[in-house]
Amino acid sequence: MAGLQDLSLDRLSKRYGPARALDDVSLTVARGEFLTLLGPSGSGKTTLLMSIAGFVAPSGGHILLNGQSIEHLPPEKRNFGMVFQGYALFPHLTVAKNVAFPLEVRGTPRAEIGRKVKEALDLVQLGAFAERLPRQLSGGQQQRVALARALVFAPHLLLLDEPLSALDRKLRADMQIELKSFHRQIGLTFIYVTHDQEEALSMSDRVAILREGRLLQLGPPAELYERPATRFVAEFLGKSNFLAGTVEQRTADGFLFRCSGALFEQTSAERPEIGSDVLMALRPERMSVVEAETRPRNTIAGTIAEFSYLGTSFHLLVDTAAGRLAVTVPAWRHGAPPAIGSTITLGWDPDASIRVEKD
Numbered sequence: 001m002a003g004l005q006d007l008s009l010d011r012l013s014k015r016y017g018p019a020r021a022l023d024d025v026s027l028t029v030a031r032g033e034f035l036t037l038l039g040p041s042g043s044g045k046t047t048l049l050m051s052i053a054g055f056v057a058p059s060g061g062h063i064l065l066n067g068q069s070i071e072h073l074p075p076e077k078r079n080f081g082m083v084f085q086g087y088a089l090f091p092h093l094t095v096a097k098n099v100a101f102p103l104e105v106r107g108t109p110r111a112e113i114g115r116k117v118k119e120a121l122d123l124v125q126l127g128a129f130a131e132r133l134p135r136q137l138s139g140g141q142q143q144r145v146a147l148a149r150a151l152v153f154a155p156h157l158l159l160l161d162e163p164l165s166a167l168d169r170k171l172r173a174d175m176q177i178e179l180k181s182f183h184r185q186i187g188l189t190f191i192y193v194t195h196d197q198e199e200a201l202s203m204s205d206r207v208a209i210l211r212e213g214r215l216l217q218l219g220p221p222a223e224l225y226e227r228p229a230t231r232f233v234a235e236f237l238g239k240s241n242f243l244a245g246t247v248e249q250r251t252a253d254g255f256l257f258r259c260s261g262a263l264f265e266q267t268s269a270e271r272p273e274i275g276s277d278v279l280m281a282l283r284p285e286r287m288s289v290v291e292a293e294t295r296p297r298n299t300i301a302g303t304i305a306e307f308s309y310l311g312t313s314f315h316l317l318v319d320t321a322a323g324r325l326a327v328t329v330p331a332w333r334h335g336a337p338p339a340i341g342s343t344i345t346l347g348w349d350p351d352a353s354i355r356v357e358k359d
């Protein structure tokens with residue numbers, strides 16, 4: 001693919017009246033990277049992608065391609081490929097004509113169009129479908145046509161806005177794998193928008209979490225999952241319990257905090273002041289149901305309020321002095337399903353939880 005580029009956003013903002021759809025967003029996308037913008041509905045993902053594409057004019061800040069400001073360029077001069085939600089193919093045009101469209105707009109010579117369309121369709125394994133109409137294709141095939149159309153003019157990078165959200169669950173999972181391997185194969189920079197956290201975790205090199213137009217945290221999926229900076233990130237990326245407490249003592253490798261009468265140990269590089277309020281995020285799968293004699297260092301007693309069997313695991317909701325805690329345990333470890341109303345002890349190691357900002 002032609003000319004891989006570095007894209008940087010420098011304090012990019014977009015206001016609609018008093019509302020801030022984008023608020024001082026700065027980030028750099030590396031060449032060939034798969035970067036995902038993840039956030040709830042209305043967090044500014046589409047506005048960010050449309051600003052990069054040139055369809056939305058920012059109110060402030062800069063968009064830089066290889067260090068050159070591109071805000072003044074119209075979309076077609078930026079040469080970015082786009083794939084949207086619901087594919088938006090022309091229904092009355094054949095697959096080949098749909099894919100040829102961006103080349104025709106650019107005034108590409110006819111002979112070259114034929115060759116490039118064939119290449120693009122071969123790339124998405126739809127060479128045999130060139131003369132079909134979109135409605136004669138499955139959802140996944142239509143999505144691949146949209147992809148071929150976005151790639152046919154050798155774009156500098158590819159912008160994808162929830163491209164799989166119209167597909168059913170199974171097809172969506174297949175397409176995620178396909179898109180990811182496709183990304184590896186062509187090595188083009190992808191900026192991918194989704195509100196689906198599993199999709200973001202499984203596909204991306206790095207994930208940017210957006211909320212109310214602001215970039216909250218940016219990092220590789222495992223880093224965001226294991227070290228969320230804020231309560232919002234911990235909750236949005238996976239499930240989490242939260243323990244609010246007060247620091248009571250500093251230890252050699254962390255601190256002790258008091259929460260609902262009990263004292264818990266926390267491993268931590270930073271030592272908050274004694275007496276300060278802290279909030280801990282504790283993932284359901286980092287806790288276990290423990291026997292009295294095999295206790296980890298932190299334990300809390302509770303009553304099972306809800307229980308569901310998920311095949312590979314049990315999911316429990318347990319009422320404790322620290323509130324209702326969610327716990328996920330591997331099903332193979334427990335012969336009989338736990339009974340609602342029974343009393344159990346939950347345990348976790350001091351390094352299983354992590355301190356987060358309250359946001």
Ligand SMILES: Nc1ncnc2c1ncn2[C@@H]1O[C@H](COP(=O)(O)OP(=O)(O)O)[C@@H](O)[C@H]1O
Pocket residue numbers: 016019020021039040041042043044045046047048
């Ligand atoms: N053309 C517009 N006019 C006014 N407000 C808009 C416009 N486009 C988006 N917004 C607002 O900007 C915010 C971000 O929207 P959007 O970027 O579409 O979010 P997302 O794609 O994350 O769901 C929302 O509050 C939305 O209502």
Ligand SMILES: [Mg+2]
Pocket residue numbers: 045046047
């Ligand atoms: Mg959107």
